[in-house]
Amino acid sequence: MATHAHTEVSLRRRRSYSSYVMPAVATLLVALLLAWLVVNFEKGPAYFVNIAFIGLTNGALYALVALGYTLVYGILELINFAHGDVFMLGGLFSATMLLSVFHLHAHASTLSLVAAIVGSLLVAMAACGILNAAIERVAYRPLRGAPRVAPLITAIGMSFILEDVAIGWRGPGYTAVPSLLPAGHVFSVAGITYTWEKLIVAAITAPVLLLLVWFVRQTRQGKAMRATAQDRDAAAMMGIDVNRTISFTFLIAGALAGTGGLVYALYYGQIRYDTGYQIGLIAFTAAVLGGIGNLPGAVLGALLIGFIQAFNEGLLWHAPGSDWTESIVFSILILILVFRPEGLLGERTPEGA
Amino acid sequence: MRRRLRAAVSALWWQALALLGLKRERWTALPKTARRGVKATIWMGIGLLLVAFLGVWQWSALVIAGVILVLVVPRYDRVTIAGRRVGRFFVPAGVLAIAITYPFYAYSSTGVNPGLPQLPVFGTFPLMSTMVNMGIFSMMALGLNFVVGYAGLLDLGYVAFFAIGSYMAGWLASSQFSQVNIRFGGIGVIQGLTGIHISVWLVLLAAGIVTALAGVIIGLPTLRLRGDYLAIVTLGFGEILPIVARNGDSLGGFNLTNGTGGITPIDPPGFGGWLHQHVGLPANYGALGTTFDRDYFWTILFFVLVTIFCSARLRESRLGRAWIAIREDEVAAAAMGIPLMRTKTWAYATGAFFGGVAGAYYASYNGSSNPDEFYFQISVFILVMVILGGMGNIWGVILGACFLTYLNSEGLNNIGAWLNGHFGPGGSDFQVWHKPLDVPLYNFGIYGVILVVVMLLRPEGLIPSRRRAAEFHEGVHDQPLYDAAA
Numbered sequence: 022m023a024t025h026a027h028t029e030v031s032l033r034r035r036r037s038y039s040s041y042v043m044p045a046v047a048t049l050l051v052a053l054l055l056a057w058l059v060v061n062f063e064k065g066p067a068y069f070v071n072i073a074f075i076g077l078t079n080g081a082l083y084a085l086v087a088l089g090y091t092l093v094y095g096i097l098e099l100i101n102f103a104h105g106d107v108f109m110l111g112g113l114f115s116a117t118m119l120l121s122v123f124h125l126h127a128h129a130s131t132l133s134l135v136a137a138i139v140g141s142l143l144v145a146m147a148a149c150g151i152l153n154a155a156i157e158r159v160a161y162r163p164l165r166g167a168p169r170v171a172p173l174i175t176a177i178g179m180s181f182i183l184e185d186v187a188i189g190w191r192g193p194g195y196t197a198v199p200s201l202l203p204a205g206h207v208f209s210v211a212g213i214t215y216t217w218e219k220l221i222v223a224a225i226t227a228p229v230l231l232l233l234v235w236f237v238r239q240t241r242q243g244k245a246m247r248a249t250a251q252d253r254d255a256a257a258m259m260g261i262d263v264n265r266t267i268s269f270t271f272l273i274a275g276a277l278a279g280t281g282g283l284v285y286a287l288y289y290g291q292i293r294y295d296t297g298y299q300i301g302l303i304a305f306t307a308a309v310l311g312g313i314g315n316l317p318g319a320v321l322g323a324l325l326i327g328f329i330q331a332f333n334e335g336l337l338w339h340a341p342g343s344d345w346t347e348s349i350v351f352s353i354l355i356l357i358l359v360f361r362p363e364g365l366l367g368e369r370t371p372e373g374a
Numbered sequence: 375m376r377r378r379l380r381a382a383v384s385a386l387w388w389q390a391l392a393l394l395g396l397k398r399e400r401w402t403a404l405p406k407t408a409r410r411g412v413k414a415t416i417w418m419g420i421g422l423l424l425v426a427f428l429g430v431w432q433w434s435a436l437v438i439a440g441v442i443l444v445l446v447v448p449r450y451d452r453v454t455i456a457g458r459r460v461g462r463f464f465v466p467a468g469v470l471a472i473a474i475t476y477p478f479y480a481y482s483s484t485g486v487n488p489g490l491p492q493l494p495v496f497g498t499f500p501l502m503s504t505m506v507n508m509g510i511f512s513m514m515a516l517g518l519n520f521v522v523g524y525a526g527l528l529d530l531g532y533v534a535f536f537a538i539g540s541y542m543a544g545w546l547a548s549s550q551f552s553q554v555n556i557r558f559g560g561i562g563v564i565q566g567l568t569g570i571h572i573s574v575w576l577v578l579l580a581a582g583i584v585t586a587l588a589g590v591i592i593g594l595p596t597l598r599l600r601g602d603y604l605a606i607v608t609l610g611f612g613e614i615l616p617i618v619a620r621n622g623d624s625l626g627g628f629n630l631t632n633g634t635g636g637i638t639p640i641d642p643p644g645f646g647g648w649l650h651q652h653v654g655l656p657a658n659y660g661a662l663g664t665t666f667d668r669d670y671f672w673t674i675l676f677f678v679l680v681t682i683f684c685s686a687r688l689r690e691s692r693l694g695r696a697w698i699a700i701r702e703d704e705v706a707a708a709a710m711g712i713p714l715m716r717t718k719t720w721a722y723a724t725g726a727f728f729g730g731v732a733g734a735y736y737a738s739y740n741g742s743s744n745p746d747e748f749y750f751q752i753s754v755f756i757l758v759m760v761i762l763g764g765m766g767n768i769w770g771v772i773l774g775a776c777f778l779t780y781l782n783s784e785g786l787n788n789i790g791a792w793l794n795g796h797f798g799p800g801g802s803d804f805q806v807w808h809k810p811l812d813v814p815l816y817n818f819g820i821y822g823v824i825l826v827v828v829m830l831l832r833p834e835g836l837i838p839s840r841r842r843a844a845e846f847h848e849g850v851h852d853q854p855l856y857d858a859a860a
Contacts, residue, residue, distance in 0.1 A: 100602050160826055167846060169601050170528040171829055174761060177530075177754055178825030185819025193815065298750075302613070305606070348617045351610035358607050359595045 043360060061336045067212030072335035073328065078219045080327025081226040082288065085281035086304035087311070087319040088233065089153075089274035095314035096250045096270045098169075102176035103156055105301015106183035107275055111149040111282025112292040113191055115141045116198045119286070125201050134201060138287070142225070145279035153275025154268045162264065180298070187294035195291040202287055222288050229280050233273070234316060246270055250314070299347070303330075306354040312367025321366060326350060411447045418443060428494030434479075435491040441472070466769070473675060477502060477668040497788030502667035504783040508776045509674030510736050515759040515775035516681045516768065517728030522757065523766035523842070524694060525721035526701030527597070528605040531612025533753040534592070535585045535726040537619060539733025540743035542581035544637030546572045547738065550629075561644035562658045574643035578734050585730025586723040593722035597715060612753050619745040636744030640737050643673065660741075670739050677735065678772070681728050685768050688724065697721050698766075702845060751818055755782070758821045762828055764835025766842040773837060778821070786814040 062069045086108050093101040119125045123137035160175040202218035209215075237243040248256040249266045257263050285300070286292050307326040311318025330350070334343040341349065357364060388398050401409070418439045425435050445468045453461025479490060480502055490499045500508070514536060521529045544550055547560060549569030557563065560571025572580075596607045623633030631637065642660030650657035656669045688694045696717045699707040708714050737743040755778065763774025790813030797806040828835065834843035 098602075100606060160830070163830055167829075167833065168526070170526070170605070171833060171846075173528060173602050173605060174757070175826045175829045177757075178822040178829070181751075181754070181818045181822030182826070185816045185822070188815060188819070302609075309606075344621045345617070348614050351614050355596070355607050355610045355614075358599060358603050358610075362599065362603060 047360075057339065058332065061332070061338050061340075064338055069336070070213045072331050074215055074219055075335060076328035076331030077324065078222050078288065078327070079330055080324035081223055082281055082284050082323075083300070083304045083307050083327055084230065084320045084323035085226060085277050085284065086300060087307040087323045088230070088316060089277045089281075090301075090305050090308040091311075091313055091316060091319040092246075092270050092274045092277075094308070096246060096267055097161070097172075099161060099172050100176065100305070101153075101271075101274070102173065102301075103160075103179035103183055104153070104274065104278060105297035105299075105304065106180045106187075107149050107153050107156070107297070108278040108281050108285070108300060108304075109292065109294065109297025110152065110183060110187060111145045111279035112286040112296065113187055113196060113282070114148050114279065115145045115283035116196050116286045116292060118144050119198060119201065126199065129201065138225075138283070142280060142283050145283045146276040147279070149279030149282065150272040150275035153278065154271045157268060157271040162267075180301075184294045184298070191294070193294060195293045197291045198286045200290055218288060222284050225280065225284055229277065230320060233277070236273075237316065242266070242269060302354075303347075303350050306350050306357075309354060309362075309364055310357050312364025315364065315366050318364055318366035322364070326353070329353070407447070407449060410449075411443075414443055414447050424494045425491050430492035432491040438491070441468075445469070470675075470679075474672070476505060477671055480505065495789055495792050496785060497792065498784075500780050500784055502671060504780060506667055506670045506674055506739060507783055508779045509671065509678050510732050510739070511756065511759065511779045512678050512772045512775040513674070513681050513732040513735075514729050514756050515763070515771045516678070516685055517725045517732065518756050519685065519760050519766065519768070519771045520688070520697075520721050520725035520728075522760050523771065523839075524689060524701065525697040525718060526601075527718060527721065528601055529608045529722075529725070530605045530750070530753050530757070531608035531610070531615075532725070532729060532756055533748045533750070534608075534612045534615045535589060535729035536733040536736070536752065537615050537743075537745075537748035538585045538588050539581040539730030539735075540737040540747070541619065541631060541637070542584055542730065543574070543577050543640050543734040543737035544631075544743040546570050546577045546580060547574055547641040548637050548639060550632060550637045559646065560641050561646060562642055562660050571641055574641055574734075574738050577738070578731050581734035582727040582731040585733070586727040588730075589722040589726025590719055593719045594715075597718040597722065609750065609753070612748075612750060616745050616748040619748065631745070634745060636742050636746075637737075638742035638744075640741050640743065642741070643670075643735075643738055674735060677731065682768055682772075684724075684728075693717065693720055698841065754818075754825075755821060758825055760835075762824055762835060764837045764839060764842070767835065767837050767839040770835050770837030770839070774835070781820075782817060786817055786820070789813055 086105065089104050089108075090101060093099060093104065118141035119137055123133070123140065125134065125137050129137070156179050160179050161172045164172045164175060200218075202221050205217055207215045207217055207220050237246060245256070245261045245266045246269070248259065248261055249263050249270075253263055256266075281300075282292075285296070303326060304323065307322035308319045309322070310325060311320070311322030313319075330346050333340055333346055333349055391401075392398075404412075422435060422439055425431060445465055450461040450464040451459065453459070453464070480499060492498050514532070517535070518529060518532050521527050521532070547570070549567055549571075551570055552568040554570060555568045556570045556572070558571070559573030559576065561574065563571045592608070592611050596604060599607060619631045620634055622631035623629050623635075642658060644658035644660070645653075645655040647657055649655045659669050659673075689698075696707070696712045699710065699712055700714060700717060704714065756775075759774040759778050760771050761774070762778065763772065764770025790811060793813065794810045797804070798810050799805065799808055832838075833846040
């Protein structure tokens with residue numbers, strides 16, 4: 022008993038540096054950040070809230086992509102590098118559907134707009150889901166027993182292949198989608214405005230997220246996914262078809278990416294072969310920030326990253342500006358991975374450290 | 375699956391040969407060298423026929439075929455002199471001799487045709503500028519090989535070291551900092567030019583050291599992370615540095631990197647007047663007219679040789695064996711008393727050193743360091759070289775680097791021109807597509823295909839290191855249960 026207590030004390034002493042200094046530094050940084058936000062809020066409350074709405078909308082979009090990363094990582098411990106490019110192809114699918122199949126233009130009636138968006142959404146979800154599952158079948162499954170970096174390398178290869186598929190299909194320039202969403206205000210109170218297009222982004226994103234949470238928590242297939250994520254061998258012994266479950270997870274992740282692609286194409290109005298790489302890295306950062314493998318964590322991280330981006334690009338008092346957004350996002354990625362690899366909501370696992 | 379496929383193909387092949395009267399038993403009864411000779415001669419014959427009918431024939435093609443046969447067929451690795459296996463150096467020495475003499479018979483940028491044949495599909499032999507780039511990228515790929523091949527750490531931000539090296543050259547050998555006027559052996563600096571002008575040879579060394587330090591600084595906090603997290607962190611660094619370079623023209627009012635314009639011109643290397651007169655070394659690489667690429671090429675060839683020497687010696691050293699042990703099983707290596715952090719950091723620093731020197735040389739060769747040259751794709755480009763050639767194998771990595779650099783600078787252009795000329799609009803054969811195909815536009819998709827195909831079918835690369843091949847085929851983990859059952 023005495024020796025046990027002794028080792029505990031010495032362990033605690035050894036950890037003292039990291040257990041006091043790091044939280045102090047982190048608290049200081051967060052305090053500075055909050056002070057910066059408060060000063061900005063003081064200088065223009067309405068403007069600040071408007072910027073925050075932009076952040077919320079960006080965050081909702083990032084959440085759709087980040088969930089795909091986190092689902093796949095949770096089940097396979099693989100960073101699906103090609104996920105961002107599946108998202109990009111989803112955007113191009115949607116743009117093609119909206120423009121060439123449904124022939125939408127800027128002054129379409131509400132009914133045709135809703136029908137076209139729902140139709141494109143279903144097509145993009147199906148196409149991206151099947152594409153993602155096919156990528157898993159071709160590029161990741163044969164490498165299950167190989168060293169861990171092997172599937173990551175094929176994932177990078179697939180990412181480049183998909184980008185060139187997009188170049189071959191739509192050319193290296195931007196594919197423009199005219200602003201189809203109504204631009205009017207949902208409400209406008211004391212300078213605070215919330216536009217319809219932001220509401221529509223939220224109206225597409227929120228049900229999809231809720232559906233996903235319900236699916237993973239409540240259904241049999243969701244249970245199989247959670248079991249496979251916990252322990253693949255044990256799940257196999259319990260009679261779960263592991264390979265099918267993994268394929269299914271990729272299908273869902275792809276469908277989420279397809280949704281994200283549609284939302285992106287509608288909201289930002291232009292999409293290009295390398296959009297997926299940028300958005301993918303940002304969304305991956307969001308997934309890591311929230312705790313990779315953790316579904317609510319991915320949403321939280323995505324919202325945080327969305328706010329950070331919006332504040333950085335929009336606020337007027339001492340904001341670094343859009344030139345530095347990527348640097349800030351990647352710095353967050355590095356800091357989180359180095360100092361808290363389990364993320365904000367993740368649990369400390371022996372592998373995560 | 376791969377093994378079954380191979381067996382099926384070889385069975386078909388033998389059935390076809392049996393129709394011609396050649397039985398498998400008679401063939402296997404021949405001595406191995408003879409079999410190699412026959413096989414190589416057949417392949418050479420096919421190659422020569424292709425060159426003759428599809429390319430542009432020159433009689434020098436026969437000479438090239440003969441040289442390749444002499445290099446490939448005999449089993450030099452068995453030759454011993456006084457018990458030492460000197461034979462294994464024969465093939466590298468032969469290749470080196472060909473490389474050293476290449477500038478004398480290469481196509482020069484002025485369009486002089488030295489009488490080399492034109493290959494089908496690939497077109498002409500590489501230009502001298504491509505050869506210089508091959509050397510630079512070989513050096514970088516060998517540097518990355520320390521990290522990826524030896525220590526088994528996936529580094530997706532290697533371009534950061536390249537960028538640091540390049541900007542070191544920009545800072546120490548150009549007129550970027552016009553506030554100061556420091557000179558130390560700078561070549562070709564006219565009177566009255568301000569800025570820091572230090573001899574490029576010293577700058578190369580300084581760039582290597584600074585980059586190695588940067589590798590240590592990046593590595594110390596991050597190397598604790600497991601494989602794929604480390605890859606992402608390095609990717610993050612590789613993304614941040616070019617952004618800093620792009621936006622670094624007014625860091626608190628100070629112009630560090632000159633923004634998107636990049637730093638230019640950067641001084642060329644050279645040995646100065648005294649050595650030129652007394653030893654005959656070139657005084658100034660930048661002032662040699664049309665043949666100046668030769669000197670750049672021989673210099674980088676020398677650097678590549680030094681890198682090869684360091685790679686080979688370090689692999690056999692205590693440190694190199696520790697790297698390989700960590701690659702194969704980190705926990706077991708730690709249990710055997712290998713200090714993980716220190717060993718990994720050394721791998722990082724060593725790899726970064728060569729990347730930095732190569733980056734500085736690249737900047738000096740091009741005369742500029744530009745943020746547009748340092749994007750993520752270049753990191754992957756170098757990674758593809760290492761993976762295609764064979765992780766951990768020096769010759770494989772160099773082969774991969776040379777082949778991919780060639781493809782990137784000329785090969786894809788030539789292949790595209792050939793394809794369009796034969797199958798494009800108004801093509802000489804039948805027309806398959808109607809718009810000219812821009813093959814170099816798809817370069818990274820092609821590298822992506824190479825990555826996927828190599829990892830799936832031959833993860834050990836073209837020239838595998840035997841040990842690495844065993845890791846990939848026997849696996850470093852137990853076979854998962856659900857696959858064994860299926």
